[in-house]
Amino acid sequence: MSDExxxxxxxxxxxxxxxxxxxxxxxxxxxxxxxxxRQPVDxxxxxxxxxxxxxxxxxxxxEEELRLLKEKQEKRKAxxxEEERLLxxxxxxxxxxxxxxxxxxKEKFNAEKKRxxxxxxxxxxxxxxxxxxxFIIPPKAEKGDKFGNIVQAKQEMGMTKDQKEAAKRAVxxxxxxxxxxxxxxxxxxxxxxxxxxxxxxxxxxxxKYDLExxxxxxxxxxxxxxxxxRQVARNAALKKGIDPADxxxxxxxxxxxxxxxxxxxxxxxxxxxRKMMYETRSAYPVFPGLPPPPTxxxxxxKGFKTEEEEENERxxxxxxxx
Numbered sequence: 001m002s003d004e005x006x007x008x009x010x011x012x013x014x015x016x017x018x019x020x021x022x023x024x025x026x027x028x029x030x031x032x033x034x035x036x037x038r039q040p041v042d043x044x045x046x047x048x049x050x051x052x053x054x055x056x057x058x059x060x061x062x063e064e065e066l067r068l069l070k071e072k073q074e075k076r077k078a079x080x081x082e083e084e085r086l087l088x089x090x091x092x093x094x095x096x097x098x099x100x101x102x103x104x105x106k107e108k109f110n111a112e113k114k115r116x117x118x119x120x121x122x123x124x125x126x127x128x129x130x131x132x133x134x135f136i137i138p139p140k141a142e143k144g145d146k147f148g149n150i151v152q153a154k155q156e157m158g159m160t161k162d163q164k165e166a167a168k169r170a171v172x173x174x175x176x177x178x179x180x181x182x183x184x185x186x187x188x189x190x191x192x193x194x195x196x197x198x199x200x201x202x203x204x205x206x207x208k209y210d211l212e213x214x215x216x217x218x219x220x221x222x223x224x225x226x227x228x229x230r231q232v233a234r235n236a237a238l239k240k241g242i243d244p245a246d247x248x249x250x251x252x253x254x255x256x257x258x259x260x261x262x263x264x265x266x267x268x269x270x271x272x273x274r275k276m277m278y279e280t281r282s283a284y285p286v287f288p289g290l291p292p293p294p295t296x297x298x299x300x301x302k303g304f305k306t307e308e309e310e311e312n313e314r315x316x317x318x319x320x321x322x
Contacts (some may be wrong), residue, residue, distance in 0.1 A: 125209075 159167070185193070234244040241257075258274075259267065267274075 239242045
């Protein structure tokens, strides 16, 4: 045991000696080199300088970014102002074009409205003129003759070419007598006569135009009425089960079917016999060559009446007799 304790104490002493030697060496080194003391101070200055350099570079970078952002902002502002200016010019042009189109549309509408009003006024004037007689119909020589116009038309159709020319010359002579001659008239009177003739010709042309238009309208009305009549007759024939072609072409009213084809083949009665059957309710069909049907007897059962009912009935019969 004593040997082990001596060994441990010896080791502790060696460790303490080594530590003391290291401390002494360090102290000796500090005393020999003073730069060892200035080394921490130099490291701090270097770090500060490095930090300041980094800060300066970062500040320069931020200033450069700010400058670029300002330039971009100014450029964007200038572009936006240019776009707004172009948009304002475009809107102004559109407004001007819309105003011009609106004025043109209004002018067209007014012109169309005026044209329609003028046409309406002309139609009203024409209808007003058509309501009255724009021509003179010569009176008939014989008013009692209903077929005077037809006879006259037949006579005119039967006239030869020479007869028509003679009638035309006679009419022209009558007109010439109405107009009169121009012999012995001055130039002013002849001019006045020419104006009168011109106005008369214009009036005759207007009357001719009115009559032609009236004739066209009457033809249209007649065609429409005839077509309407045909449609009505056709619908009536279809309702009755008749062929519309036969009903429309015939001038007589359509026949009514009172019996079928089978009945017409087997029934040999005449019209009067069939008529009597319909007029008499109790009549029975009688076929020629066949005996009449047997008499049918009906059994009638009178009801039972009380004395009061019989008395009332007797009073009613007496009142009717009186």
